[in-house]
Amino acid sequence: MQVKLKIFRYNPEVDKKPHYDKYEVEADPTDRVLDLLEYVKGNFDGTLSFRRSCAHGICGSDAMRINGRNRLACKMLVKELGTDKILVEPILGLPVIKDLIVDMEPFFANYRSVLPYLINDEPPPKKERLQSIEERERFDDTTKCILCACCTTSCPSYWANEQYVGPAAIVAAHRFIFDSRDRAGAERLRILNDQFGVYRCHTIFNCTEACPREIQVTKAIGEVKRAIATGKIE
Amino acid sequence: MSSRPAPQIGFSFEYMMWIFTRLSGLAMFLLSFIGFAGAFWLGARMYLTNNSFVDIGALARWTFFPNPNHVVNTNIPDVAVGWANAWWQIMQITILFLGTTHGMNGLRVVIEDYIDRSWLRTLLRGLIFLLWIFVMLFGIYVIQAS
Amino acid sequence: MALKRNVGLKGMKYRGGGPMLAWALHRISGLAMVLFVGMHIVASFVMQQFGSDWATNLNIIYESTYFQLIIIFLVYFHAINGMRIILLDFWPKLLEYQREATWLQWMLLIPMYGLTAMVMMLIKLGGE
Amino acid sequence: MNNYHQFDVVVVGAGGAGLMAALYASKTASTAVLSKLYPTRSHTGTAQGGVGAALGNIEEDHPEWHTFDTVKGSDYLGDQDAIEFMCYEAVQAVYELEHYGLPFSRTADGRIAQRPFGGHTNNVTGKPVSRACYAADRTGHMILQTLYQQCLKNNVNFFDEYQVVDVLIENGAAAGVIAIELASGEMHVFHAKAVIFATGGHGRIWEITSNAYSFTGDGPAIVMRRGVPLEDMEFFQFHPTGIYRLGILITEGVRGEGGVLINDKGERFMEKYAPTVKDLASRDVVSRAMYLEMREGRGIGGKRYLYLDMRPETVNKYAALDGRKRPDGSPYVVTGEELLAKLPDIVDFARTYLGVDPVTQMMPVQPTAHYAMGGIPTNKYGEVVIDEKNTVMPGLYAAGECACVSVHGANRLGTNSLLDLIVFGKHAGLRAAEYSQGADFQKLPADPTEFARQQFEAIRNSDGDEKAYVIGNEMKSVMFDEVGVFRTEQGMNLALEKVRELRERLKRVRRPDPGKIFNTEVINIWELGNLLELAEVTTISALARTESRGGHAREDYPKRDDANWLKHTLAWWDHGQVRLGYKPVVITKYQPKERVY
Numbered sequence A: 001m002q003v004k005l006k007i008f009r010y011n012p013e014v015d016k017k018p019h020y021d022k023y024e025v026e027a028d029p030t031d032r033v034l035d036l037l038e039y040v041k042g043n044f045d046g047t048l049s050f051r052r053s054c055a056h057g058i059c060g061s062d063a064m065r066i067n068g069r070n071r072l073a074c075k076m077l078v079k080e081l082g083t084d085k086i087l088v089e090p091i092l093g094l095p096v097i098k099d100l101i102v103d104m105e106p107f108f109a110n111y112r113s114v115l116p117y118l119i120n121d122e123p124p125p126k127k128e129r130l131q132s133i134e135e136r137e138r139f140d141d142t143t144k145c146i147l148c149a150c151c152t153t154s155c156p157s158y159w160a161n162e163q164y165v166g167p168a169a170i171v172a173a174h175r176f177i178f179d180s181r182d183r184a185g186a187e188r189l190r191i192l193n194d195q196f197g198v199y200r201c202h203t204i205f206n207c208t209e210a211c212p213r214e215i216q217v218t219k220a221i222g223e224v225k226r227a228i229a230t231g232k233i234e
Numbered sequence B: 001m002s003s004r005p006a007p008q009i010g011f012s013f014e015y016m017m018w019i020f021t022r023l024s025g026l027a028m029f030l031l032s033f034i035g036f037a038g039a040f041w042l043g044a045r046m047y048l049t050n051n052s053f054v055d056i057g058a059l060a061r062w063t064f065f066p067n068p069n070h071v072v073n074t075n076i077p078d079v080a081v082g083w084a085n086a087w088w089q090i091m092q093i094t095i096l097f098l099g100t101t102h103g104m105n106g107l108r109v110v111i112e113d114y115i116d117r118s119w120l121r122t123l124l125r126g127l128i129f130l131l132w133i134f135v136m137l138f139g140i141y142v143i144q145a146s
Numbered sequence C: 001m002a003l004k005r006n007v008g009l010k011g012m013k014y015r016g017g018g019p020m021l022a023w024a025l026h027r028i029s030g031l032a033m034v035l036f037v038g039m040h041i042v043a044s045f046v047m048q049q050f051g052s053d054w055a056t057n058l059n060i061i062y063e064s065t066y067f068q069l070i071i072i073f074l075v076y077f078h079a080i081n082g083m084r085i086i087l088l089d090f091w092p093k094l095l096e097y098q099r100e101a102t103w104l105q106w107m108l109l110i111p112m113y114g115l116t117a118m119v120m121m122l123i124k125l126g127g128e
Numbered sequence D: 001m002n003n004y005h006q007f008d009v010v011v012v013g014a015g016g017a018g019l020m021a022a023l024y025a026s027k028t029a030s031t032a033v034l035s036k037l038y039p040t041r042s043h044t045g046t047a048q049g050g051v052g053a054a055l056g057n058i059e060e061d062h063p064e065w066h067t068f069d070t071v072k073g074s075d076y077l078g079d080q081d082a083i084e085f086m087c088y089e090a091v092q093a094v095y096e097l098e099h100y101g102l103p104f105s106r107t108a109d110g111r112i113a114q115r116p117f118g119g120h121t122n123n124v125t126g127k128p129v130s131r132a133c134y135a136a137d138r139t140g141h142m143i144l145q146t147l148y149q150q151c152l153k154n155n156v157n158f159f160d161e162y163q164v165v166d167v168l169i170e171n172g173a174a175a176g177v178i179a180i181e182l183a184s185g186e187m188h189v190f191h192a193k194a195v196i197f198a199t200g201g202h203g204r205i206w207e208i209t210s211n212a213y214s215f216t217g218d219g220p221a222i223v224m225r226r227g228v229p230l231e232d233m234e235f236f237q238f239h240p241t242g243i244y245r246l247g248i249l250i251t252e253g254v255r256g257e258g259g260v261l262i263n264d265k266g267e268r269f270m271e272k273y274a275p276t277v278k279d280l281a282s283r284d285v286v287s288r289a290m291y292l293e294m295r296e297g298r299g300i301g302g303k304r305y306l307y308l309d310m311r312p313e314t315v316n317k318y319a320a321l322d323g324r325k326r327p328d329g330s331p332y333v334v335t336g337e338e339l340l341a342k343l344p345d346i347v348d349f350a351r352t353y354l355g356v357d358p359v360t361q362m363m364p365v366q367p368t369a370h371y372a373m374g375g376i377p378t379n380k381y382g383e384v385v386i387d388e389k390n391t392v393m394p395g396l397y398a399a400g401e402c403a404c405v406s407v408h409g410a411n412r413l414g415t416n417s418l419l420d421l422i423v424f425g426k427h428a429g430l431r432a433a434e435y436s437q438g439a440d441f442q443k444l445p446a447d448p449t450e451f452a453r454q455q456f457e458a459i460r461n462s463d464g465d466e467k468a469y470v471i472g473n474e475m476k477s478v479m480f481d482e483v484g485v486f487r488t489e490q491g492m493n494l495a496l497e498k499v500r501e502l503r504e505r506l507k508r509v510r511r512p513d514p515g516k517i518f519n520t521e522v523i524n525i526w527e528l529g530n531l532l533e534l535a536e537v538t539t540i541s542a543l544a545r546t547e548s549r550g551g552h553a554r555e556d557y558p559k560r561d562d563a564n565w566l567k568h569t570l571a572w573w574d575h576g577q578v579r580l581g582y583k584p585v586v587i588t589k590y591q592p593k594e595r596v597y
């Protein structure tokens, strides 16, 4: 089938303002949007720039806005868009460096601010630390995060204010707060109990809807809110 | 295996306002039911017996703010008396307090969504606080005076 | 240079769907209520104290049917949506069913508001 | 100079191997990690099935069995001292990952869960053994995240999106690397006492591949241009179960949980080729069996794919036929939910890319290029060795898929790569830090960026009418057809000619993006150059080896030939010409035997 691609373009070395370029390409319904971008880059315009690596939705490189929603280009098949018009734009809320490439540093800075690593100073046993199947299940959902930023950059609260740590950072915190082997949950809750922590979340759900890993992001945030409210990690 | 240290509830301002917003929302819901029932008991049902439609605009006003003014402005005679006692005044003042605090805090939240930590924040918080005091005072006066 | 982080109103073009719309309405309705209730209280105060014309007129506008139609919609919406948020906040498990919750909320709101509006319009047209 | 940096140790690559090396090196030495991708985008994150270690949490198992299985899996080409080292270190390494916070799936008694994987057997009964420690089907993702998190905790210096394009070697020792900062297009000099390469594989040479766009073999190509040989490049693993046409991997864990391969006639054909372990034979064996089936017209609908069937009814049927038991002795029976819980991502891939629900439908699969057994030659401490006598080059280290220790020999067993990363990544890091304590910085040449700059200027100034995209596709298809699962002299000669032609054509690509900031086009052309050189080395090494062994299967020489070929290939890049040499395989306990599964 023939599809009409409209792609956001901005080259800081020549453009003052961004613009959109249009391409018509022949596509298979099972093609990924990423395949189309590669095709455009390879055949029409080599300057088109975007990040990608794994091409099957697991590395988190290619978050972009496809027809107005945050998606991974490699996980979005043409047939699922249900239209032959495809609009591709960079994710919102981060500075655009070139075309579809945004500066991810503010996103990672927020991630780092919630102590996203296991903290447990007790000397470990000789073998593994034990953890029951239920305890492991408790935080399974949030271990899936690939830091693609689809969630954070779909959140109107994050658009409003980049100091909001954002759903991805809260997901990372959740993964450790609810890990029975971790000992710094209280510390993380203290960090998130702040003007720019969980209270900037107004349960807008764009994050959950955007997450390519199908993580229940809002639920994770809700559980963190509740842990703060009740003083219990359960 | 030792267990995780339990977190302390950190009573930050943001936390308390968050809780307050939820609780006051719930409370207003509850109070509105009481107001609604009261409105029926004291006057609205007259319409029904008169084979006429309930003036829902008025009913809603009575529900949220059972103020004799609101009642007087309607064409139901002699029911204003029913509202003119201490119980309904306390009801009104509670709703007034919850509503304005909830609402003014909401205003603060909305504004602070869009600004950073700065002197501006302090200033706006001050202004909203003043506004809150004024509206509350005016409101209580109106209730008392009617 | 990189383009500045600039979302502004462009963000509202994001296709967030039902819950995002609900949030926007909740915010608008909350702010509108603060404004109107605040205004109304102040106006009533001025009216009682000084009996001034503009305050009386304000209250008359405020109590007009069309104005009430808007306000009631906002109140209903805010109350029901607020209830949804509170429930979801207290029982995060329910957040998995947010899609259903959003539907349910509109299914409650539309008949409730429809009935109210109909009655109000009938009264208005009936010339009472 | 703004673009000059000095560190004791520079790690190139932030996948499992690079992060593990950085974590250990940074304990005692100033360490920088350079990566062309954000660390969490590295390919380690895609690994699904598990990491091999004989913990014995499910059933009896021993590092010694693991050693033997690996030797046998390697078709006796692996160096047995290194294999033994790895398999014995494995147990501690996995516990260490757990202590770092890795969320392994758990057994009922709270221990790390394990599942069977191809080629891993109980050495007494010959039956598959549960040795792969897993976290659902996201083991690599968890390893990558956990290691990155620990690096953050330990304040490792990261240079994200810095593409290394050259290594500096002075007085026969490593002196640093040259990298391009993608965001600015500037070249940076990293002056270092020790350099560790951990850049991953080069599976993008082939058309159907499970490998990421970033797997362009930069590390091997860079060191090769500086005179370091590459080892065993003819050995490349083709994984049996890639999604038809896309190549996306369906983990061997599916067959570990009881899934089976089915041909057009509905037969479980692996019974014919590996009577004992059947679908869990080692990968080279299964891939070849699939090719033979398809060649005889038993591909589905005569096409070039077969079905992978993990529907519970099929799994249970064959488990009953095999007499498979759970550890507690009860018969092995699964439900749809159980499979969903153990293989959630696979189910998601199948739904997204195939529109198939694997719990109720079969998945079309075909062999897919997967893993480079060959690479930069090292010893078991990650030190790069540069000749037939295993002479160490001071200050240069390699670990992970880009290195060849060699523990995988002619064919890697599933789960041994993640193990390779953590064991040899750790030791490379430790060694490099130790070395940097006693060594001095080598003096840099007057113009350190010259060699790299020349390469890039040539690309930027190119002014022909060729498209790199087309050249890349031609390379992939000829390599997949002629230097794939089965190889012949004639076919490989054809491929060689083609690859050489493409290398010439690459010099005449149309003028690329002239900009500096995120100039991915110029970078992609440079990467394609690496792939073409590695494709040539692969083909030449393969042409020379006139036998079949592990992943290298020749139709004109179908037998393994231990008398002549029980040796490692070394390939040097001499001004565009490939020169071959050989070195012996280390054999300690296990004499080569015929390999049957």
Ligand SMILES: Cc1cc2nc3c(=O)[nH]c(=O)nc-3n(C[C@H](O)[C@H](O)[C@H](O)COP(=O)(O)OP(=O)(O)OC[C@H]3O[C@@H](n4cnc5c(N)ncnc54)[C@H](O)[C@@H]3O)c2cc1C
Binding pocket: D012, D013, D014, D015, D016, D017, D018, D034, D035, D036, D037, D038, D039, D041, D042, D043, D044, D045, D046, D047, D048, D049, D050, D051, D052, D139, D140, D162, D163, D164, D165, D198, D199, D200, D201, D210, D211, D212, D214, D218, D219, D249, D251, D370, D371, D399, D400, D401, D402, D414, D415, D416, D417, D418, D419, D421
């Ligand atoms: C789909 C799939 C599934 C797999 N499943 C398993 C499994 O179940 N079990 C198992 O044991 N193995 C598995 N493997 C194999 C294993 O995952 C890989 O071999 C291993 O992850 C490679 O790790 P690495 O650290 O060497 O490289 P990577 O993790 O790929 O890291 C390479 C790093 O090098 C960087 N880099 C590359 N070039 C440059 C350059 N020029 N300059 C700077 N940085 C550079 C990249 O940015 C990246 O950070 C699987 C592989 C694939 C593809």
Ligand code: HEM
Binding pocket: A201, A202, A203, B021, B022, B024, B025, B026, B028, B029, B099, B100, B102, B103, B104, B105, B106, B107, B109, B110, C026, C027, C028, C029, C030, C031, C033, C034, C037, C078, C079, C080, C082, C083, C085, C086
């Ligand atoms: C039944 C009555 C009400 C309920 C259940 C309710 C509930 C809520 C809840 C739960 C919130 C928080 C939303 C969030 O965190 O995203 C909220 C916000 C708010 N409410 Fe109410 N509320 C009620 C009545 C009112 C009234 C009467 C006013 C005005 C006077 C008001 C004004 C606001 C404002 C301004 C906000 C902030 C909006 C925002 O943050 O987007 N509410 N309400």
Ligand code: SF4
Binding pocket: A144, A145, A146, A147, A148, A149, A150, A151, A152, A167, A168, A171, A210, A211, A212, A213, A214, A215, A217
């Ligand atoms: S939570 Fe989901 S959307 Fe957000 S960064 Fe992680 S994977 Fe991406």
Ligand code: F3S
Binding pocket: A154, A155, A156, A157, A158, A166, A167, A200, A201, A202, A203, A204, A205, A206, A207, A208, A217, A218, A221
């Ligand atoms: S979109 Fe934003 S407001 Fe909360 S629910 Fe998600 S973080």
Ligand code: FES
Binding pocket: A051, A052, A053, A054, A055, A056, A057, A058, A059, A060, A061, A062, A072, A073, A074, A075
């Ligand atoms: S390319 Fe890896 S997630 Fe899309």
